Amino acid sequence: MSEFLYLHSLQQAMHRILAEDERAVVLGEDILDPYGGAFKVTSGLSTRFPERVWTTPISEAAIVGIANGMALRGLHPVVEIMFGDFITLAADQIVNHAAKFAAMYNNRVSVPLVIRTPMGGGRGYGPTHSQSLEKLFLGVPHLTVIAPSLFHDPGECLYQAVVRDPTPVLFIEHKLLYPTRLLRPGEHTALRIETWDTATAYPTMLVHNYERGEPDVVLITYGGTSRLLPELLRDLRDEEIRVSAVLPALLQPLPIEAMVELAGRAGRVVVVEDGVEGFGWSSEVAVRVYERLGKALHAPIARVAARPTVIPASALLEAEVLVGRDDIEQAIWQVLY
Amino acid sequence: MSEFLYLHSLQQAMHRILAEDERAVVLGEDILDPYGGAFKVTSGLSTRFPERVWTTPISEAAIVGIANGMALRGLHPVVEIMFGDFITLAADQIVNHAAKFAAMYNNRVSVPLVIRTPMGGGRGYGPTHSQSLEKLFLGVPHLTVIAPSLFHDPGECLYQAVVRDPTPVLFIEHKLLYPTRLLRPGEHTALRIETWDTATAYPTMLVHNYERGEPDVVLITYGGTSRLLPELLRDLRDEEIRVSAVLPALLQPLPIEAMVELAGRAGRVVVVEDGVEGFGWSSEVAVRVYERLGKALHAPIARVAARPTVIPASALLEAEVLVGRDDIEQAIWQVLY
Amino acid sequence: MNATSLLSTVSGQDQATLALEFYRQMLTIRRVEEELLRLFSQGHIRGTVHTYLGQEACAVGVVNALDRGKDVIFSNHRAHGHFLAYCDDVEGLMAEVMGRAGGVCGGVGGTQHLHKRNLYTNGIQGGIVPLAVGSAAAEKFKGSGAITVVFLGDGTLGQGVVYESLNIASLWSLPVLFVVENNHYAQTTPYQMAHAGDLSRRARPFDIRSAALQADDVFRVHTAAAEAVEYVRGEGKPFFLYLETYRLGPHSKGDDLRDPEEIAAYRARDPLIKLRNTLPPAGRDAVEQAVSERVARTVAAVLAQPLAGANP
Amino acid sequence: MNATSLLSTVSGQDQATLALEFYRQMLTIRRVEEELLRLFSQGHIRGTVHTYLGQEACAVGVVNALDRGKDVIFSNHRAHGHFLAYCDDVEGLMAEVMGRAGGVCGGVGGTQHLHKRNLYTNGIQGGIVPLAVGSAAAEKFKGSGAITVVFLGDGTLGQGVVYESLNIASLWSLPVLFVVENNHYAQTTPYQMAHAGDLSRRARPFDIRSAALQADDVFRVHTAAAEAVEYVRGEGKPFFLYLETYRLGPHSKGDDLRDPEEIAAYRARDPLIKLRNTLPPAGRDAVEQAVSERVARTVAAVLAQPLAGANP
């Protein structure tokens, strides 16, 4: 199992979805074999299910619109947007179509659509191929937004989103997670990994770097930044700092209970998001924690996010903008002292 | 002056802009006289400046793209998007073009573009013509977002945005403000209206319902909800509740100082936004106030926003979803007791 | 019976019956729209209302060529005509537009956002066009035999997603019928001020078969639509049906800034009158009375409904 | 001298000079791209790099028909050829792609996001097309006499905003030249799998004059481009120049999954070789040596530059 990557989990899930759900179809650019999609999540699918995997022109708006039509008419379409940066082109289809139909038609239809897309920088792709634009769609009513971390079972989340979820789902995959080994409960000797809410399709994971007692600090984050945690949490354990990380798979609607519960135990909270700072996921998380815990917090919540500018192509400039391990560590020290 | 409406201020500004700035041009759907645009902001312009007012096909993406090209090549284009709901169609041109060029090209170009658009509900236009979608664009780096209230000089804000501001500006006009009389400092007997930061193009206005002393509660809001304040603040004065309202014209980058300063004086804060709740302007404002004031607050900040669903067409259902006077009043009582 | 074949098989007697039925449908649309404008001016409707006055031959001609039992319709902000031709639910429509509890979408959608059975509308110009393509793909995938029709206006041909959709519909051989109603204006903009070239040719470079016709004669529209439907269903390919029509009323409830002479000229060619003039007086009168009574009754019934969202 | 008229007025002697200059430009592009692929494989470049190998005749043929002193160019992810043909700044380009301090955009933009003087590129397919229309409108408004050129690929004709732009460019009579380079593929997708109908006709319904040609002969491209530029500048109207070409290298740095036989067949028709075969050996050798030396020198210079953002 040590070779089981985030990417593999998604690939297997896509196969399982098409094998089990005869209403599932897949649309996207360059998704046919032998290429199998820019990040290979759809690899092998078109060979095995040639009738249900449709490679498309470069028409993001129409692709999502077509999937909307399919979903309204009873299929379970999965759209791949090649880079998350291009989701802007489908914004109208997401905001004014997919997310609206059910409520607008007085709940007489559903739109079981899933849009998968890779977000995030760190690979030198430059300003239009590196963003974490999920923030644009947080706060859009009736849209479910999911971004599993490497502590999740991302394939299972995807399976549930496609096969069982009647709402439109934006499914965020961070580019840097694809080649990352999953760390599931029970698997990692140095960290204690728990599932907070085992009953839901998109659980929140807890990752502790200590065995018993209460955390000194709670780290709330999601998706791509999870890749920084194994090393960071191990190092902090060596410094005898007890950290509990709270990682929801569900960004919206926000599952706040685990965050509040853990934050309350530590009284010190760091919220980290991969995207640029301001008006984002970490803003809402932090404010909700403030609202619930108020004076029980021992220090102001520290928020960490990318610098509010374009993501440069070149290595050093890019690293300056994006969230790195050191930024998180620094925030942890800040709330501790 | 009692007849001087928000709409008139914008209309006059458009005339002044075209008269004074020979690089200014106007683009939009149905903006020619005698119609003069769906909400009449461009009324009279095409008659007076026929060469510089271009009515367009229904092509929101291309219109903003064309304006981007014009701005890159030295003009000062003003685009009208007929309803703010349609801004989703221009999302890519805003996020991946207008807002990126300056930084992406290492600050060797600027994009002095202004996109004006009416937002907000309350007129029974239904789910696709009533939203306050500015929240989608908050947190987009290098994009300026402005939404003057009725206590501002909206025309002056617009003038500054078009003629002087080198950044791309999203200029939000709330539909319900158009027919509303402006209330400027010194004009309204029952309220004390001040300009916080007289030196900036997009000032923050303070509106107090008391003459001296400190506020019991501070209300932070912007744009369309300002229409509810004259009556609400007067009524609260009758109840001997001292309220200071803080109304920035600038939504992003967020001018936090006035908010923190006033909030600190009261220790009790209500943040109100017209859009649907969650991951919005009020989230960022509240978290920034928490961060700065922390334990100095006497009560958790109360946030008021529209219910997170589509905005219904029919009157009672619409009123249930949107923010009303009573919602704000209730939040004020909540932070007071 | 499949409506597609109605015209070719009907006898003279049936043809007369059909004419009366088309007249009933067109007149129902006309009366409902006139009532809605009246109710609007009386404050019974808020927001907006885009009427279909003058375009009735398009909806009635096209929708009667469909199989209402299975085909799918996407429409836009000016949907009342398509809605009524499809399902004849006058009360459900009027209640929705008037924000009453019995509206087809419970008062949430309103005039621009309607749904009933296989009909869907939305208020974003062009946005529903790819949905129609997706619907056609879904029905083809399910093997239902249904085709999908999408109505769009001349102005809406300004939207890029329409061309993305034309390309994919043709590339994937999908059974979708694009019906363009060129009613000469998009809001205040004459189509010549919004478009370069001949609008009826916009689908050509995508290798989509097209037809263009004057839509003042409902039978002409119906014949062309029936042929188009037969092609779309039979060949499993898209078709682009371009209808020249004219909007006799204002864009929405507001001022109408067009040249009154122009409107008068078109009013003289009103497709409803044109059809009426061919009808036997007795049958015609009976239809008129029935429609008038029905609409009047419905208005009364709707006004008696509680407002949507009112506590019972 | 205005490049537009170069061909018609040049003498035999000048024609030979021009051929060598075109060869120099094409070869510079070729060598730079080859170097970039090599540097990529050696880890000197991160991210991605889309090379122009095989398409050089397009950029060189078109850009030399422009007035570099004032005309405006918009380009896309595959912009190195357009960039070099326009401003010949090998060092600025290579440094940018390699993330060095001397890059034209300081290492922020990288390969897909270039700007120099009047040239602008972006990595969103289709997004720059309306910008070109806006630029044309701005230059017309300013009376500069400049025209605007926009390069787009076959795949990019899938984007709706391209059709919105074609419509408006024609409707408003704007001096913009749309140059489509059909290099047969969009990433892995052959154009026939992404498009219905004949791609060269896509601008027809918008009443835009068009020309389609094989782009393996730089002079053929240049002649057609010069005519197109003359029309665009003279008439103040858009033109759609459709070039059939072929991408000899991979889409970006990665695997190339195309049939090697197909690639080999096109390699045999390489426009660079085709031009080379017409050149006098002496002049040709001199150009080759000069270009090789220049590129080698530049690579060394760029590798000696600090990384963008490095503390000095």
Ligand SMILES: Cc1ncc(C[n+]2csc(CCOP(=O)(O)OP(=O)(O)O)c2C)c(N)n1
């Ligand atoms: C994306 C979008 N842009 C603008 C509008 C505003 N609008 C509503 S109807 C209309 C005109 C539509 O013209 P056309 O397509 O010819 O249809 P018609 O109204 O003539 O039936 C406009 C511009 C809209 N609803 N959606």
Ligand SMILES: Cc1ncc(C[n+]2csc(CCOP(=O)(O)OP(=O)(O)O)c2C)c(N)n1
């Ligand atoms: C909006 C958008 N969608 C998808 C992509 C990913 N992408 C980059 S290049 C490319 C293929 C472009 O094909 P074409 O237009 O033919 O240009 P070529 O690469 O052949 O020069 C794709 C799909 C993109 N950059 N932008």
Ligand SMILES: [Mg+2]
């Ligand atoms: Mg029309």
Ligand SMILES: [Mg+2]
């Ligand atoms: Mg190509």
